[in-house]
Each structure stands twice: as C-alpha cells, then as structure tokens.
Amino acid sequence: MDMSFTPEQIRFREEVRQWIEQAMPAPIRKKAQNGAHFEHEEQMEWHKTLYKKGWVAPHWPKEVGGTGWDATQRFIFNEELSRASAPPLSPFGLAMVGPLIIQFGTPEQKTRYLPKILAGEEVWCQGYSEPNSGSDLASLQLKAEKDGDNYVLNGQKTWTTHAQYADWIFVLCRTKFDGKQQEGITFLLCDVKNTPGITVKPFMTTGGTLAFSETWFENARVPQANRVGPENGGWTMAKALLGHERTTIAGVGEIRRYINLIKRIARDTKVGTGSLLEDPAFRARIAALEIRHRALMMANYRTLASAQLGRAPGPESSILKIVGSEIQQYCYELMMDAMGHNALGWFDSGEILPMHEQWVASQFNYLRATTIYGGSNEIQRNIIAKLILQLPGA
Amino acid sequence: MNFDLTDEQKMLVSAVGKFVKNESNVERFRKARTTAAVWDKAVWKKMGDNGWMGVAFSEADGGFGGSFVDAALILEQFGRGLVPEPYIASVILGGEAIASAGTKEQKEKFLAPMIEGATSLALAYAENQSRYNLNDCLTKAEKSGSGWKITGEKRWVLNGHAADQIVVAARTSGGQFDADGLSLFIVDGNAAGLERTAVSGMDGHKTGWLKLKGVEVGADRLLGGAGKALSVLERLVDRAAAAACAESQGCLQELFERTVLYLKQREQFGRPIGSFQVLQHRAADMFAQVELCKSMMILAAIKADETDETERKEQISAAKAYLTEGGWVVQKQAIQLHGGIGITDEQDAGLFFKRVRVLQGLFGDADHHISRFSKLASFERSLKSA
Ligand SMILES: Cc1cc2nc3c(=O)[nH]c(=O)nc-3n(C[C@H](O)[C@H](O)[C@H](O)COP(=O)(O)OP(=O)(O)OC[C@H]3O[C@@H](n4cnc5c(N)ncnc54)[C@H](O)[C@@H]3O)c2cc1C
Numbered sequence: 001m002d003m004s005f006t007p008e009q010i011r012f013r014e015e016v017r018q019w020i021e022q023a024m025p026a027p028i029r030k031k032a033q034n035g036a037h038f039e040h041e042e043q044m045e046w047h048k049t050l051y052k053k054g055w056v057a058p059h060w061p062k063e064v065g066g067t068g069w070d071a072t073q074r075f076i077f078n079e080e081l082s083r084a085s086a087p088p089l090s091p092f093g094l095a096m097v098g099p100l101i102i103q104f105g106t107p108e109q110k111t112r113y114l115p116k117i118l119a120g121e122e123v124w125c126q127g128y129s130e131p132n133s134g135s136d137l138a139s140l141q142l143k144a145e146k147d148g149d150n151y152v153l154n155g156q157k158t159w160t161t162h163a164q165y166a167d168w169i170f171v172l173c174r175t176k177f178d179g180k181q182q183e184g185i186t187f188l189l190c191d192v193k194n195t196p197g198i199t200v201k202p203f204m205t206t207g208g209t210l211a212f213s214e215t216w217f218e219n220a221r222v223p224q225a226n227r228v229g230p231e232n233g234g235w236t237m238a239k240a241l242l243g244h245e246r247t248t249i250a251g252v253g254e255i256r257r258y259i260n261l262i263k264r265i266a267r268d269t270k271v272g273t274g275s276l277l278e279d280p281a282f283r284a285r286i287a288a289l290e291i292r293h294r295a296l297m298m299a300n301y302r303t304l305a306s307a308q309l310g311r312a313p314g315p316e317s318s319i320l321k322i323v324g325s326e327i328q329q330y331c332y333e334l335m336m337d338a339m340g341h342n343a344l345g346w347f348d349s350g351e352i353l354p355m356h357e358q359w360v361a362s363q364f365n366y367l368r369a370t371t372i373y374g375g376s377n378e379i380q381r382n383i384i385a386k387l388i389l390q391l392p393g394a
Numbered sequence: 395m396n397f398d399l400t401d402e403q404k405m406l407v408s409a410v411g412k413f414v415k416n417e418s419n420v421e422r423f424r425k426a427r428t429t430a431a432v433w434d435k436a437v438w439k440k441m442g443d444n445g446w447m448g449v450a451f452s453e454a455d456g457g458f459g460g461s462f463v464d465a466a467l468i469l470e471q472f473g474r475g476l477v478p479e480p481y482i483a484s485v486i487l488g489g490e491a492i493a494s495a496g497t498k499e500q501k502e503k504f505l506a507p508m509i510e511g512a513t514s515l516a517l518a519y520a521e522n523q524s525r526y527n528l529n530d531c532l533t534k535a536e537k538s539g540s541g542w543k544i545t546g547e548k549r550w551v552l553n554g555h556a557a558d559q560i561v562v563a564a565r566t567s568g569g570q571f572d573a574d575g576l577s578l579f580i581v582d583g584n585a586a587g588l589e590r591t592a593v594s595g596m597d598g599h600k601t602g603w604l605k606l607k608g609v610e611v612g613a614d615r616l617l618g619g620a621g622k623a624l625s626v627l628e629r630l631v632d633r634a635a636a637a638a639c640a641e642s643q644g645c646l647q648e649l650f651e652r653t654v655l656y657l658k659q660r661e662q663f664g665r666p667i668g669s670f671q672v673l674q675h676r677a678a679d680m681f682a683q684v685e686l687c688k689s690m691m692i693l694a695a696i697k698a699d700e701t702d703e704t705e706r707k708e709q710i711s712a713a714k715a716y717l718t719e720g721g722w723v724v725q726k727q728a729i730q731l732h733g734g735i736g737i738t739d740e741q742d743a744g745l746f747f748k749r750v751r752v753l754q755g756l757f758g759d760a761d762h763h764i765s766r767f768s769k770l771a772s773f774e775r776s777l778k779s780a
C-alpha cells in the first residue's frame with residue numbers, strides 16, 4: 001500500500017494550480033475567495049474557460065475530448081479545483097448524459113451532441129422524476145407513442161434541476177405499457193427550447209431560489225433518432241447513469257470548499273476580544289468535521305485506486321453518496337451555528353452581511369435536498385442491504 | 395406533581411387554538427410574508443381585545459395576574475399556525491422590561507396601550523460583535539441636559555422595524571464587557587436620530603437594524619436605575635428563551651403531525667410510504683423527540699417565573715439546548731420524509747423548519763446554553779460532589 005505521489009504527479013499538481021490561479025476570471029475569483037454562491041452564468045463562464053484549455057471533461061476518453069489523464073491525475077485536478085473554490089460545473093451534460101452517449105450512443109449522436117456539451121454551447125437537464133414516481137422511478141408514466149419517425153410525448157416530469165436554463169433534456173419515458181415496468185422504458189433526448197409542446201415552470205425552493213422546475217409534455221414530437229440505446233432498453237441506461245450521478249453527489253470537493261468557508265466565517269466572527277476560532281468548543285467541532293471529511297476522502301481514494309486498476313465502481317458509490325451528502329448538510333449546519341444571529345438573515349438583505357455569509361441560510365435550506373435527490377439515502381440503504389448484503393426482502 | 399392545565403388555561407388554549415385554525419393558519423402567514431411589516435395591526439388589536447397580551451402581567455400593571463405558563467400556552471398555539479404578530483418581542487421582552495423595571499407613569503404610558511393591542515414594543519440588546527453575551531455592549535448613553543443622548547448600533551431587533559417604542563440597552567458607564575454600567579431606555583420609534591432598516595429573516599419575518607445617532611431622550615425614559623440593567627436583561631432574555639421554546643414546540647408538533655399524515659397518504663412502490671419500516675422508526679423517533687421537547691418546554695415555562703437566578707438559568711439553558719437537539723430530529727426528518735416536495739416553498743414543512751431554526755438561534759443557541767449550563771454554580775457543585 002502506498003499513498004504517496006510521484007515527482008511527476010507533484011509537478012502536475014503544480015502546473016494545474018498555477019493555471020487555475022491565472023485562468024480564473026477576476027469576478028469569479030473574488031466570489032471563490034469569499035466562498036460565495038455562483039450563478040448559472042458564472043458556472044458556464046468557468047466551464048468555457050476550462051473548455052478552451054481542454055480540461056473540461058477529464059473523465060471522458062481522449063478521442064471524444066477527454067484529457068487522457070489517469071485516475072490520480074484526475075483526482076489531483078479535482079482537488080486543485082476545490083482548493084481554489086472554483087465554481088462547480090453543471091453535471092447533467094458532462095457527468096451524466098455525456099458519458100452515457102459515449103457508452104451507448106450512435107456515431108451520429110456522438111458527433112451531434114458531445115462537442116456542444118464540451119463547449120458549453122448546450123446546457124442539459126435530467127428528466128427522470130415525476131410527481132408520482134420519485135423513489136419508485138420504474139413506475140414512471142411519461143408516455144411516448146410512435147408516429148412516423150417521431151415519438152409523441154405526453155405527461156409530466158418534476159424536480160427538473162436547471163430546466164429553466166437548459167437547451168436539452170434527457171428523459172426516461174414509457175414505450176410499453178404491459179409486462180414488467182422496467183422493461184417498457186426508453187431513453188430519449190429532447191430539445192427543450194425548440195420542441196412545441198414542452199413547457200418549463202420553475203418552482204421556488206425553500207432556499208428562496210428557482211433551482212428546479214416542472215416540465216410538461218403535450219403532444220411534443222421527438223425524432224426517433226434521438227433515442228439512445230434500444231427501445232424499451234432505457235432502464236439499463238438509467239441505472240448506468242445513476243452510478244455516474246451518485247459519485248459526483250458525494251461532493252468530496254464541495255465539502256473541502258465548505259470547510260474552508262466555515263473556517264473563514266469562524267475567523268471573521270468576533271467573540272469577546274477574539275474570534276470564534278479561539279473558542280475551544282467550536283474548534284473541536286471543526287476538527288471533528290475535518291476528520292469525518294478525511295474518512296470520506298480516504299474511502300474515495302480507495303474507490304479511485306480501484307477504478308485505476310480497471311475495476312468497475314461497486315457499492316462504494318452508494319456509500320459515498322450517503323456519507324457525503326450528510327457531511328455536506330452538516331457543513332451548513334455548522335456554518336449557521338458559527339454565524340450566530342447573522343445566520344438568521346436572508347440573502348435579499350444582502351449587503352449588510354459579508355459576501356461569503358449572504359447565502360449560508362439559503363444553502364442551509366436547499367442542501368436538505370442532498371439526502372433526497374439522486375435516489376434518497378433511504379433508497380441507497382435499501383440498495384446496499386439488498387444487492388450488497390443480500391438481506392432477504394420483507 | 396401535576397402537569398394538568400387549570401380550567402382557565404384549558405379555555406385559553408381552546409380559544410387561541412380556534413383563532414389559529416380559523417383566522418391565522420399558515421395561509422395567512424404566507425400572505426403576511428409579502429407585506430412590509432409581516433404582521434397585521436388589526437389582528438394585534440384583536441389579540442389585545444381578547445386579553446392575550448395581558449395574561450402574564452399583574453393586575454396592578456393592567457394584566458390578568460396569570461403566570462408565564464399562560465403566555466407559553468398562547469405561543470405554543472401560535473407556533474402551530476406560524477402566527478406572525480410580535481408576541482415575544484412586544485409582550486415577553488419589551489412589555490416585561492417595562493413591567494419589571496418601570497415606574498407607574500412609564501407603565502401607564504407605554505405598557506397599558508400595548509396590552510390593549512393599540513401599540514407594540516421591542517427590546518434592542520444584540521450588537522454585531524456581542525453574539526449572545528448580554529454584557530458585551532458598545533452602545534453608549536451620555537448625560538445630555540436633564541436627559542440622555544444615545545449612540546450606537548443594534549441588530550436583529552425583533553419587531554424593531556415596526557415597534558412604537560423600543561427599549562434600548564446602552565452603557566452609561568464602564569467598558570465594553572463590564573457587568574455594571576448597563577442601562578435601559580425607552581426610545582420612541584420615530585425619535586430624531588434613530589434610523590431603522592427592516593431586514594429579512596430566514597423565516598420570512600422582518601427584524602430591525604437600528605442606528606442611534608445621538609438620539610436624545612428625557613430623564614423620564616430611563617427604565618429602572620442607571621447602570622444596573624444586566625440582571626434585568628438576563629431575566630428578560632431567559633424568559634424570551636423559554637418563550638421561544640414554547641413557540642418552537644407548537645411548530646414541531648405541527649411538523650410532526652403533518653409528516654405522519656404524509657406518510658399515510660404518499661404512495662410509492664404501490665403502497666403508502668409509511669408502511670416502510672425504516673420510515674415507521676423515523677416517525678417513532680420523531681414522536682419521542684416531540685414528547686421530550688414538550689417536557690423541556692414545560693420546564694422552561696415554569697422556571698421563567700423562578701426567582702432563584704441560578705435555578706432559572708440552569709433549567710432554561712437546559713430546555714433551550716434540548717429544543718435544538720430534539721427539535722433537529724423532527725425538523726430534518728420532516729423534510730427528508732416529504733422527499734422532493736419538502737424542498738419546495740409551496741409545501742408548508744419548509745416554513746415550519748425555518749421558523750424553528752430561527753427560534754433556535756435567538757436568545758442563545760444550543761452551544762451558548764450548553765456552555766452556560768456547564769459553567770453555572772449548580773453544575774460546578776455537582777461535579778465536586780460526584
Ligand atoms: C433539489 C432537488 C433536485 C432534483 N433534481 C432532479 C433532476 O434534475 N431530475 C430528476 O429527474 N429528479 C430530480 N430530483 C428528484 C429526486 O430524485 C426525487 O426527489 C427523489 O428521487 C425522491 O423522490 P420523491 O421526491 O418523489 O420522494 P418519495 O419517493 O415520495 O419519498 C418520500 C420519502 O419516502 C422515502 N421512501 C420512499 N420509498 C422508500 C422505500 N422503499 N424505503 C424507504 N424509504 C422510502 C424517501 O426516501 C423519502 O424520504 C430532485 C430533487 C430535489 C429535492
């Protein structure tokens with residue numbers, strides 16, 4: 001066993017660090033230093049900066065725009081991004097549908113979609129959940145009926161994150177109505193902006209932002225050429241994609257950013273003649289959090305090392321999702337505690353608080369979602385119990 | 395021991411409960427959120443007419459001579475409907491400040507109209523650097539003619555944006571952290587030199603940020619003796635902490651009941667989600683915590699009238715800290731068990747979640763109260779005699 005980095009890897013880290021430092025646009029750097037909330041446009045600006053350097057999709061194969069880095073290099077790269085508090089990129093194209101098209105798409109689909117995902121020219125969102133199909137995803141009802149070269153879609157998706165910004169949505173729809181639910185699902189790519197009959201209605205979240213939407217389909221015609229994989233073969237792909245999704249949701253890098261933010265807030269918070277960082281009880285809470293994060297990071301290292309040896313990601317993705325999402329929530333709980341009375345404010349009273357504190361209460365509320373989305377933690381535990389521990393069903 | 399309510403208390407709970415159900419449900423709060431003050435003077439007047447502001451004040455002060463428990467029972471019901479009127483700010487803090495330290499004239503002038511619901515009050519003590527330390531005060535009051543001139547800044551003043559009169563804590567002597575030298579003044583909401591900004595809170599309420607730029611007040615507006623206000627403030631804020639426990643309890647009870655109902659209604663995998671054992675256990679854990687929180691809220695309400703200072707501080711700190719520990723189980727499971735809908739603003743669970751979190755952060759958070767508890771003489775003694 002060995003955890004050390006080679007001299008080349010250390011040089012690589014240095015190169016990445018220096019590049020990030022000079023490449024990050026000034027307004028984004030200011031926000032990053034303050035640990036502030038990034039708007040969609042800022043995410044996309046950073047996306048394009050990385051794209052120009054050729055570093056936007058290190059996890060993609062080199063032939064379709066990846067970097068050809070090994071798992072350790074990718075890991076170092078991600079660590080440096082979180083160290084610089086860089087804006088997290090929208091995952092729907094890069095981390096979800098992109099890898100899926102690479103794996104299951106036709107050559108035409110690869111040429112049509114991948115370059116635009118890479119360039120950040122087309123923004124994607126994920127249409128899985130429906131009002132009555134959340135945890136029970138296989139019960140989904142969005143109807144897709146064949147008509148000539150098209151499918152005609154009728155039904156509704158919900159909780160579609162960032163649908164209001166999206167150019168494209170990937171949906172799971174029902175193409176077969178009898179037999180086993182899982183065997184009648186098809187994976188389709190739909191042009192949100194140019195397909196008559198698709199409407200998006202944003203929802204207000206408890207965080208006070210419009211993060212997700214209801215997406216309606218009324219006789220929306222989608223070419224059969226937009227189907228990924230075989231008809232009625234969507235479930236396999238849905239599951240493959242969720243594997244990609246869950247690893248990002250663990251948010252090891254995000255947590256690093258959050259811990260930095262906690263330290264900054266505690267340092268800036270006056271208590272008596274000193275700062276909150278000098279309060280032994282509060283220091284101990286930050287230290288304990290660091291230790292939890294280290295455990296998550298080590299588990300993540302082991303997953304990566306295993307992936308580097310060519311083994312498929314196994315149960316780790318569910319474990320990392322459960323633990324990572326809970327730590328993310330705890331980070332914001334601790335930030336709220338650190339801020340005292342100032343935590344009780346809302347971002348629309350902005351300027352009265354330092355920039356990095358303005359969004360804490362909003363995020364504290366929104367992050368309750370980390371244990372719900374991407375398959376709730378209860379569902380993850382069910383997966384572990386059933387598939388890994390092979391416990392009998394009730 | 396007897397924890398039963400008296401017949402009068404039962405009537406009070408039933409009357410306030412009916413009001414919440416019929417006239418001040420969550421829908422009213424949703425509409426109030428979009429208004430400038432976030433609460434309604436006409437409703438406040440009605441509460442005054444019903445006698446709800448006066449329950450815990452003595453008859454001599456224009457009240458009904460009840461106990462703090464009566465006020466807590468009202469607040470618990472208010473919590474169930476997210477009633478936005480400034481009961482804690484005006485009755486428990488501002489009103490009690492005047493009742494406990496005021497002269498007969500001050501009570502007639504400032505307390506009586508509030509009890510009737512004609513005016514509202516506030517207490518301004520927190521400053522940017524003060525966190526939960528009541529003796530950390532930079533606001534100063536200097537002699538000026540026969541009266542005083544007050545200069546400084548106060549933050550997160552509940553009802554500070556709308557109150558007719560604001561009781562302000564200021565130093566008349568001593569340094570930033572001294573126990574002695576604090577005084578209270580009744581400042582008119584429209585006083586020259588007073589700037590107030592309405593700041594949004596996470597819970598949808600508004601609070602006032604006050605700048606006092608040499609606000610002149612007459613000698614008749616000094617509340618109690620000069621320089622001796624710390625123990626008065628401590629008592630007021632402890633009572634407000636007990637009040638926050640009561641309101642939180644109402645919110646938690648409501649969150650819990652609504653969650654159990656949702657578990658019975660929402661279906662996934664062809665059955666109500668409440669049939670999954672893991673969720674049944676969560677509901678059982680929530681129930682246990684609701685009951686423990688309720689018990690601690692009762693303890694705090696009883697001890698709010700306690701004259702032994704250490705006993706009052708010890709029990710109220712214990713309750714305030716527990717309402718965070720137990721409350722958090724209820725709050726976070728309520729959102730989790732609602733799934734995606736729990737993250738939307740249109741579902742009520744989030745509103746209760748936020749209100750409880752704000753109440754947890756007011757009047758000393760759990761860290762503060764655990765720390766205070768651990769330093770009290772009673773706990774010290776228990777360590778030595780163990
Ligand atoms: C902020 C946010 C963003 C999202 N973004 C997207 C998106 O972009 N695209 C998309 O398709 N979806 C998205 N979702 C939807 C998300 O995947 C679902 O919310 C999630 O799968 C849960 O479904 P549900 O909300 O219907 O809850 P339900 O399935 O109704 O679950 C309610 C509760 O019951 C529990 N439960 C359900 N079944 C079981 C069981 N068998 N055993 C034990 N417990 C159970 C759940 O864990 C949860 O606690 C998002 C959700 C949120 C909150």
Ligand SMILES: Cc1cc2nc3c(=O)[nH]c(=O)nc-3n(C[C@H](O)[C@H](O)[C@H](O)COP(=O)(O)OP(=O)(O)OC[C@H]3O[C@@H](n4cnc5c(N)ncnc54)[C@H](O)[C@@H]3O)c2cc1C
Pocket residue numbers: none
């Ligand atoms: C120190 C000690 C003293 C005792 N003294 C006495 C005594 O004086 N007289 C006497 O008669 N008995 C006594 N008991 C026995 C005790 O009552 C049993 O151990 C207890 O009822 C659990 O039964 P079990 O040990 O067979 O565990 P099991 O019933 O096999 O349970 C194993 C685990 O499964 C869980 N479990 C079981 N069913 C369910 C379910 N439906 N849902 C969820 N979880 C479930 C249990 O909670 C437990 O965690 C004693 C036990 C101990 C440890």
